Amino acid sequence: MENDASAVVAAAPHAQGGPHTDPFTPPADSSLWRKDFLIGAATASYQIEGAVNEDGRxxxxxDTYSATPGKVLAGDTGAVACDHYHRWEQDVDLLAGLGLEAYRLSTAWPRVMDEKGAPNRKGLDFYKRLLERLKEKNITTFVTLYHWDLPQHLEDRGGWLNRETAYRFADYADLMSRELHGLVDAWATLNEPWCSAYLGYCVGRHAPGLTNVRFATQAMHHLLLAHALALPVLRANDPRSHKGIVANVGRGTPNSDSAADRRAAELFEIQHNAWVLDPLFKGEYPQDLFELWPRAEPLVLDGDMQKINAPLDFLGINYYFRTNVASDGGAGFTEVPLEGVERTQMGWEVYPDGLRELLIGFKKTYVNLPPIYITENGMASNDQVIDGRVEDTQRISFLKRHLAALDQAIKAGVDVRGYFLWSLMDNFEWAFGYERRFGIVHVDYKTQQRTIKRSGELVSKFLKDRNAQAQ
Known part of the structure; x- marks a missing residue:
């Protein structure tokens, strides 16, 4: 493997302007010009690392789900992905070259512990080397402990349906925070527990592929318990770092002004947002959730909710789209796709106002809301390299409008400290395999060449302009 980043990062001939105009730079009064507002990019272990059978992982x-026929588009798996496990030095150089100030990554639980919970030194050393290099480059590090890649041996014993998994997660958090203390600026316990619980256990579109609503509510409770058990361990082992959790949130809007459709929109946001946020910030599950899902209450033991309700240093928010809903005629809702709206390659509606509306709503709803980081925001498009360039015009417009909506929320009093693009590079997009491209850097999966997209060039230019202005 060559260590020269130029071997894998295609040149960006117009990164400083050239014949292109700059449709990205925020207005002069935008909060984004503040030097203390952190701007970075995010990835996740299974989506980029590959090397699934190397060094004791x-x-x-x-691994199991993507190898099951029919589960992932085109039969794709994360076996190679972006080969980041072997190319991490070049990828750090790429981050630094773009001028990104922060990097959000996840560690792979199956890479760092064996079935008995003993450390896997080779896996730990990989993350240690990666984080040390990031610190050398003065890049702020956000590390997520769980971005969905549960060890299969734990799933074989019930996975998140087994309360014991929450205690094993605390052991994992203990190991990682002892090994990596001083190298991590912010720890997130979980990424998007809604996806793990609902997509994984209710509708079967994510691993482990189960389809029972009572499984989903119990899995959610054990995920949040795992978060709660890990927090004091992280605080004890790495006291100078910040600790939080990352939740994906969705905006639900009613299909009409009828009382039934307005209630449907409320129920959508209760299921999508309050199911996670109410336990964290109110110490209880929203009872209206069980109007939607009767007799699906999880088993909660004494003291669980008090632990889950512990204070956080930050909340990570991931936002992508809104959902237009109508009453299903009963106690639930059904999606009603709008006609004539802009959509991404995923089929998701582009709706920047939803980010502002949700953030302002959370500030009103949760009096103990900690500082917020937008830990994921971005879009997929069918990007292609043509004459050495990737002109991702829709993504540039998407980012500009969402950052403007974020700025409006900040000016309305929401304490938002930073923003992470999803994603640094194209990668394995879960059930959609490699077809959907979210990166500001294009990846040719056959050659592993990285090509900075026009969006990446413009983000880089803005960061360099902001840095120059601050000096």
Missing amino acids: LPSIW
Whole structure:
């Protein structure tokens, strides 16, 4: 493997302007010009690392799920992905070259512990070397402990349906925070527990592929318990770092002004947002959730909710789209796709106002809301390299409008400290395999060449302009 980043990062001939105009730079009064507002990019272990059978890494539920015929588009798996496990030095150089100030990554639980919970030194050393290099480059590090790649041996014993998994997660958090203390600026316990619980256990579109609503509510409770058990361990082992959790949130809007459709929109946001946020910030599950899902209450033991309700240093928010809903005629809702709206390659509606509306709503709803980081925001498009360039015009417009909506929320009093693009580079997009491209850097999966997209060039230019202005 060559260590020269130029061997894999295609040149960006117009990164400083050239014949292109700059449709990205925020207005002069935008909060984004503040030097203390952190701007970075995010990835996740299973989506980029590959090397699934190397150096003692154990199988994860996503190895199993993606190898199951019919589960992932085109039969794709994360076996190679972006080969980041072997190309991490070049990828750090790429981050630094773009001028990104922060990097959000996840560690792979199956890479760092064996079935008995003993450390896997080779896996730990990989993350240690990666984080040390990031610190050398003065890049702020956000590390997520769980981005969905549960060790398969734990799933074999019930996975998140087994309360014991929450205690094993605390052991994992203990190991990682002892090994990596001083190298991590912010720890997130979980990424998007809604996806793990609902997509994984209710509708079966994510690993482990189960389809029972009572499984989903119990899995959610054990995920949040795992978060709660890990927090004091992280605080004890790495006291100078910040600790939080990352939730994906969705905006639900009513299809009409009828009382039934307005209630449907409320129920959508209760299921999508309050199911996670109410336990964290109110110490209880929203009772209206069980109007939607009767007799699906999880088993909660004494003291669980008090632990889950512990204070956080930050909340990570991931936002992508809104959902237009109508009453299903009963106690639920049904999606009603709008006609004539802009959509991404995923089929998701582009709706920047939803980010502002949700953030302002959360500030009103949760009096103990900690500082917020937008830990994921971005879009997929069918990007292609043509004459050495990737002109991702829709993504540039998407980012500009969402950052403007974020700025409006900040000016309305929401304490938002930073923004992470999803994603640094194209990668394995879970059930959609490699077809959907979210990166500001294009990846040719056959050659592993990285090509900075026009969006990446413009983000880089803005950061360099902001840095120059601050000096």
